[in-house]
Amino acid sequence: MWILSYQQLLDVEQFTASQQSTTLSQLMERAGRACFEVLLRNIQPGCRVHVFCGSGNNGGDGLVVARHLLENEVPCFVYLNADRTHCSDLFEEQLSLIQMDFPKFIMKWEDFTSEITNSCDILVDALLGAGCTGPLRSGLQEIIFLMNQSQGIKVSLDLPSGLSVDAHMSVEGIFKAEYTLVLGAWKRNLLHPEYAEYCGTLIFVPIGLEFPEGLRSIYGCTVDTESVRSIYRSRSNFSHKGDYGKSFLIGGSLSMCGALLLAVRASLRSGSGYTYAVGPDECRVVLQTAAPEAIFLDKDDFEADQVHQVFGIGPGMGTGAESLALLRHLLQNSCFPVVLDADALNLIGQNRELMELIPPMSILTPHPKEFDRLFGLHASSFARLDTALQIAKKNKIIVVVKGHRTQIVCPDGNIYYNLSGNAALAKAGSGDVLTGVITSLMAQNYDPIQAAVLGVWIHGRSAELVSLTKGIESVVASDIIEGLCLVYSELNAL
Numbered sequence: 413m414w415i416l417s418y419q420q421l422l423d424v425e426q427f428t429a430s431q432q433s434t435t436l437s438q439l440m441e442r443a444g445r446a447c448f449e450v451l452l453r454n455i456q457p458g459c460r461v462h463v464f465c466g467s468g469n470n471g472g473d474g475l476v477v478a479r480h481l482l483e484n485e486v487p488c489f490v491y492l493n494a495d496r497t498h499c500s501d502l503f504e505e506q507l508s509l510i511q512m513d514f515p516k517f518i519m520k521w522e523d524f525t526s527e528i529t530n531s532c533d534i535l536v537d538a539l540l541g542a543g544c545t546g547p548l549r550s551g552l553q554e555i556i557f558l559m560n561q562s563q564g565i566k567v568s569l570d571l572p573s574g575l576s577v578d579a580h581m582s583v584e585g586i587f588k589a590e591y592t593l594v595l596g597a598w599k600r601n602l603l604h605p606e607y608a609e610y611c612g613t614l615i616f617v618p619i620g621l622e623f624p625e626g627l628r629s630i631y632g633c634t635v636d637t638e639s640v641r642s643i644y645r646s647r648s649n650f651s652h653k654g655d656y657g658k659s660f661l662i663g664g665s666l667s668m669c670g671a672l673l674l675a676v677r678a679s680l681r682s683g684s685g686y687t688y689a690v691g692p693d694e695c696r697v698v699l700q701t702a703a704p705e706a707i708f709l710d711k712d713d714f715e716a717d718q719v720h721q722v723f724g725i726g727p728g729m730g731t732g733a734e735s736l737a738l739l740r741h742l743l744q745n746s747c748f749p750v751v752l753d754a755d756a757l758n759l760i761g762q763n764r765e766l767m768e769l770i771p772p773m774s775i776l777t778p779h780p781k782e783f784d785r786l787f788g789l790h791a792s793s794f795a796r797l798d799t800a801l802q803i804a805k806k807n808k809i810i811v812v813v814k815g816h817r818t819q820i821v822c823p824d825g826n827i828y829y830n831l832s833g834n835a836a837l838a839k840a841g842s843g844d845v846l847t848g849v850i851t852s853l854m855a856q857n858y859d860p861i862q863a864a865v866l867g868v869w870i871h872g873r874s875a876e877l878v879s880l881t882k883g884i885e886s887v888v889a890s891d892i893i894e895g896l897c898l899v900y901s902e903l904n905a906l
C-alpha cells in the first residue's frame with residue numbers, strides 16, 4: 413500500500429468518494445465507526461472514555477467515535493475547543509448530530525482539569541490528524557500536556573496529535589499515544605524509529621479507500637500480506653530440485669562457523685533446490701554435521717567458474733586478506749547479482765573502490781552501524797534513507813536498510829517498508845538468517861527486488877509466529893529458521 417503525503421490523502425479521499433458514489437461525510441462515518449469497533453472490542457465493561465476533538469476532520473472522526481460509544485451506552489465525555497471559529501464542514505455536521513442526542517456529554521477543553529486526568533480509563537486523541545502543520549498552536553499544548561499526564565490508556569486517531577504526516581519536526585509537547593489507529597492509509601512518520609514512542613502500537617484500520625491507477629508516492633509503499641501474495645509463487649508437484657536453483661552461501665571462520673551455518677540452514681528452509689556452504693576447512697565438520705542437506709565447499713577449492721551461481725557472501729567471513737581477495741574476485745566476475753552482508757559490507761567499507769564493482773541489482777543488507785561504516789555517520793533514519801536512495805540509484809543496487817520496519821530501497825527510487833517482524837529479531841544471528849533466505853529466493857529465480865521484499869517479510873513473519881509460543885526474549889536465530897516452516901505453510905495456504 414502506498415505511503416501518502418497529505419495532499420495525496422485528500423486526493424484519495426475524493427477519488428474514493430467518486431468511485432463509490434459516496435460522500436466525504438459518509439467516509440468520515442465509516443472511519444469513525446471502524447475506530448469505534450476497534451475500541452469496543454478492547455474496552456472493559458464500565459470503562460469511561462474521554463474523547464478530545466479538534467475542529468478539523470480528525471475531530472470529526474472523534475465525534476463519530478463518541479456518538480457510537482454513547483449509543484452503545486459506553487460512558488463517554490467529549491471535549492471540544494470553546495473557540496469554534498475555524499471548524500471544518502464535516503466537523504460541524506458531526507457536532508450537530510451528537511449535540512442532538514447527547515448534549516450533556518459535551519464539554520470544553522477547559523473542563524478537563526488535572527483532577528479528572530486520573531479518572532479516565534481511556535483517552536481518545538482526535539485533536540489533530542493528517543492536517544497538522546508546524547508546532548502545536550491554539551491552546552493545544554495545554555490540553556495535550558494534561559492528557560499526557562493521565563494514567564488512562566491513550567489512543568490516537570490516525571496520528572498522535574502534533575505529529576505531521578511526513579515533515580521532520582520537533583516532538584516537543586506532542587501527544588504520546590499507546591495505540592494509534594491508522595486510518596485507511598499509511599503515513600511515513602508513523603514508520604520511523606524517531607517517532608515510535610509517540611505512536612505506540614500501530615493498528616491499521618481499513619476504511620475502504622481506493623487508490624487511483626498509476627498513483628505513485630515518493631515515500632514508497634508498505635510490504636504486507638497482500639503484497640507478498642502477489643510475489644510468492646507456489647511450486648508445481650511435477651517440479652524437481654533442478655527447477656529451484658543453487659544458492660551459495662560464503663562466509664564462516666574459525667570462531668564464526670555459526671554465522672555461515674545459520675545462513676545455510678535458512679537457505680535450506682527457504683526452498684532453493686541446492687544449498688552450498690562455502691567456507692574454510694575449519695567449518696567443514698560443523699557445517700556437515702549441523703546441515704547435512706547442504707554441500708560443503710572448501711573456499712580454497714572454490715573454482716573460478718563457480719561465478720555462474722547465486723551468492724550470498726559475508727556472514728562470519730572475517731575481514732582478512734583472503735576474504736578480501738575472494739570478495740573482489742566474486743564482485744568482478746559474478747554473472748548474477750549477489751547478496752552482500754556482514755563482513756562483505758565491512759570489507760567494502762574499508763575498500764571503497766569495491767562499491768563500483770558490485771554487479772547491478774545486487775542486494776546490500778546493512779544494519780544501521782554497518783550502513784554508517786559504509787556511507788558515513790548519519791544523524792537520523794531519514795538521513796540514512798536519503799543516502800540509501802542516492803546509492804541505490806547511482807550504483808543500480810538494492811539497499812536493505814535493516815531494523816524494525818526495514819526499508820528496501822530500489823534503483824528506481826521506490827522504497828518498500830516491511831511491516832512484519834518484532835524485537836525477537838534483535839539478537840545476533842538474525843541478519844545471517846535473512847541473508848540465507850534472500851539468497852535462496854534469488855536462486856529460485858525471484859528477481860532481486862522480489863527476493864529482497866519477500867525475504868524480509870518472511871523473516872519478520874517467522875519472528876512473529878515463533879514468538880507466539882516461545883516469547884520474544886527466548887527466540888533465537890535458529891528458531892527463526894524453524895519458524896520459516898510456519899510462514900511457508902501460511903504462504904502455501906494463501
Ligand SMILES: NC(=O)C1=CN([C@@H]2O[C@H](COP(=O)(O)OP(=O)(O)OC[C@H]3O[C@@H](n4cnc5c(N)ncnc54)[C@H](O)[C@@H]3O)[C@@H](O)[C@H]2O)[C@@H](O)CC1
Pocket residue numbers: 421422424425439440443466467468469470471472473498500539540541542543544545546547548549550552569570571574595596621
Ligand atoms: N484523508 C482521508 O482519506 C480521510 C481523513 N479523515 C480524517 O481527516 C483527518 C485530516 O483532517 P483535516 O485535513 O481536517 O486536518 P486535521 O483535523 O488534522 O487538522 C485540521 C486543522 O488543524 C489546524 N492545525 C494544523 N496544524 C496545527 C497545529 N500545529 N496546531 C494547531 N492547529 C493546527 C489547521 O488549522 C487545520 O484546519 C485525518 O487525519 C483523518 O482523521 C477521515 O475522516 C476519513 C478519511
Ligand SMILES: Nc1ncnc2c1ncn2[C@@H]1O[C@H](COP(=O)(O)OP(=O)(O)O)[C@@H](O)[C@H]1O
Pocket residue numbers: 754778779814815816817818832833834835836837838839840841842843844845846871872
Ligand atoms: N526490533 C526489531 N524488529 C524487527 N526486526 C528487527 C528488530 N531488530 C532486528 N531486526 C531484524 O533482525 C535482523 C538483524 O540483523 P543484523 O543486525 O545484521 O544481525 P546479525 O549480524 O547479528 O546476524 C535484521 O533483518 C533486522 O531488520
Ligand SMILES: [K+]
Pocket residue numbers: 470537538539540541568569570571572573
Ligand atoms: K489524532
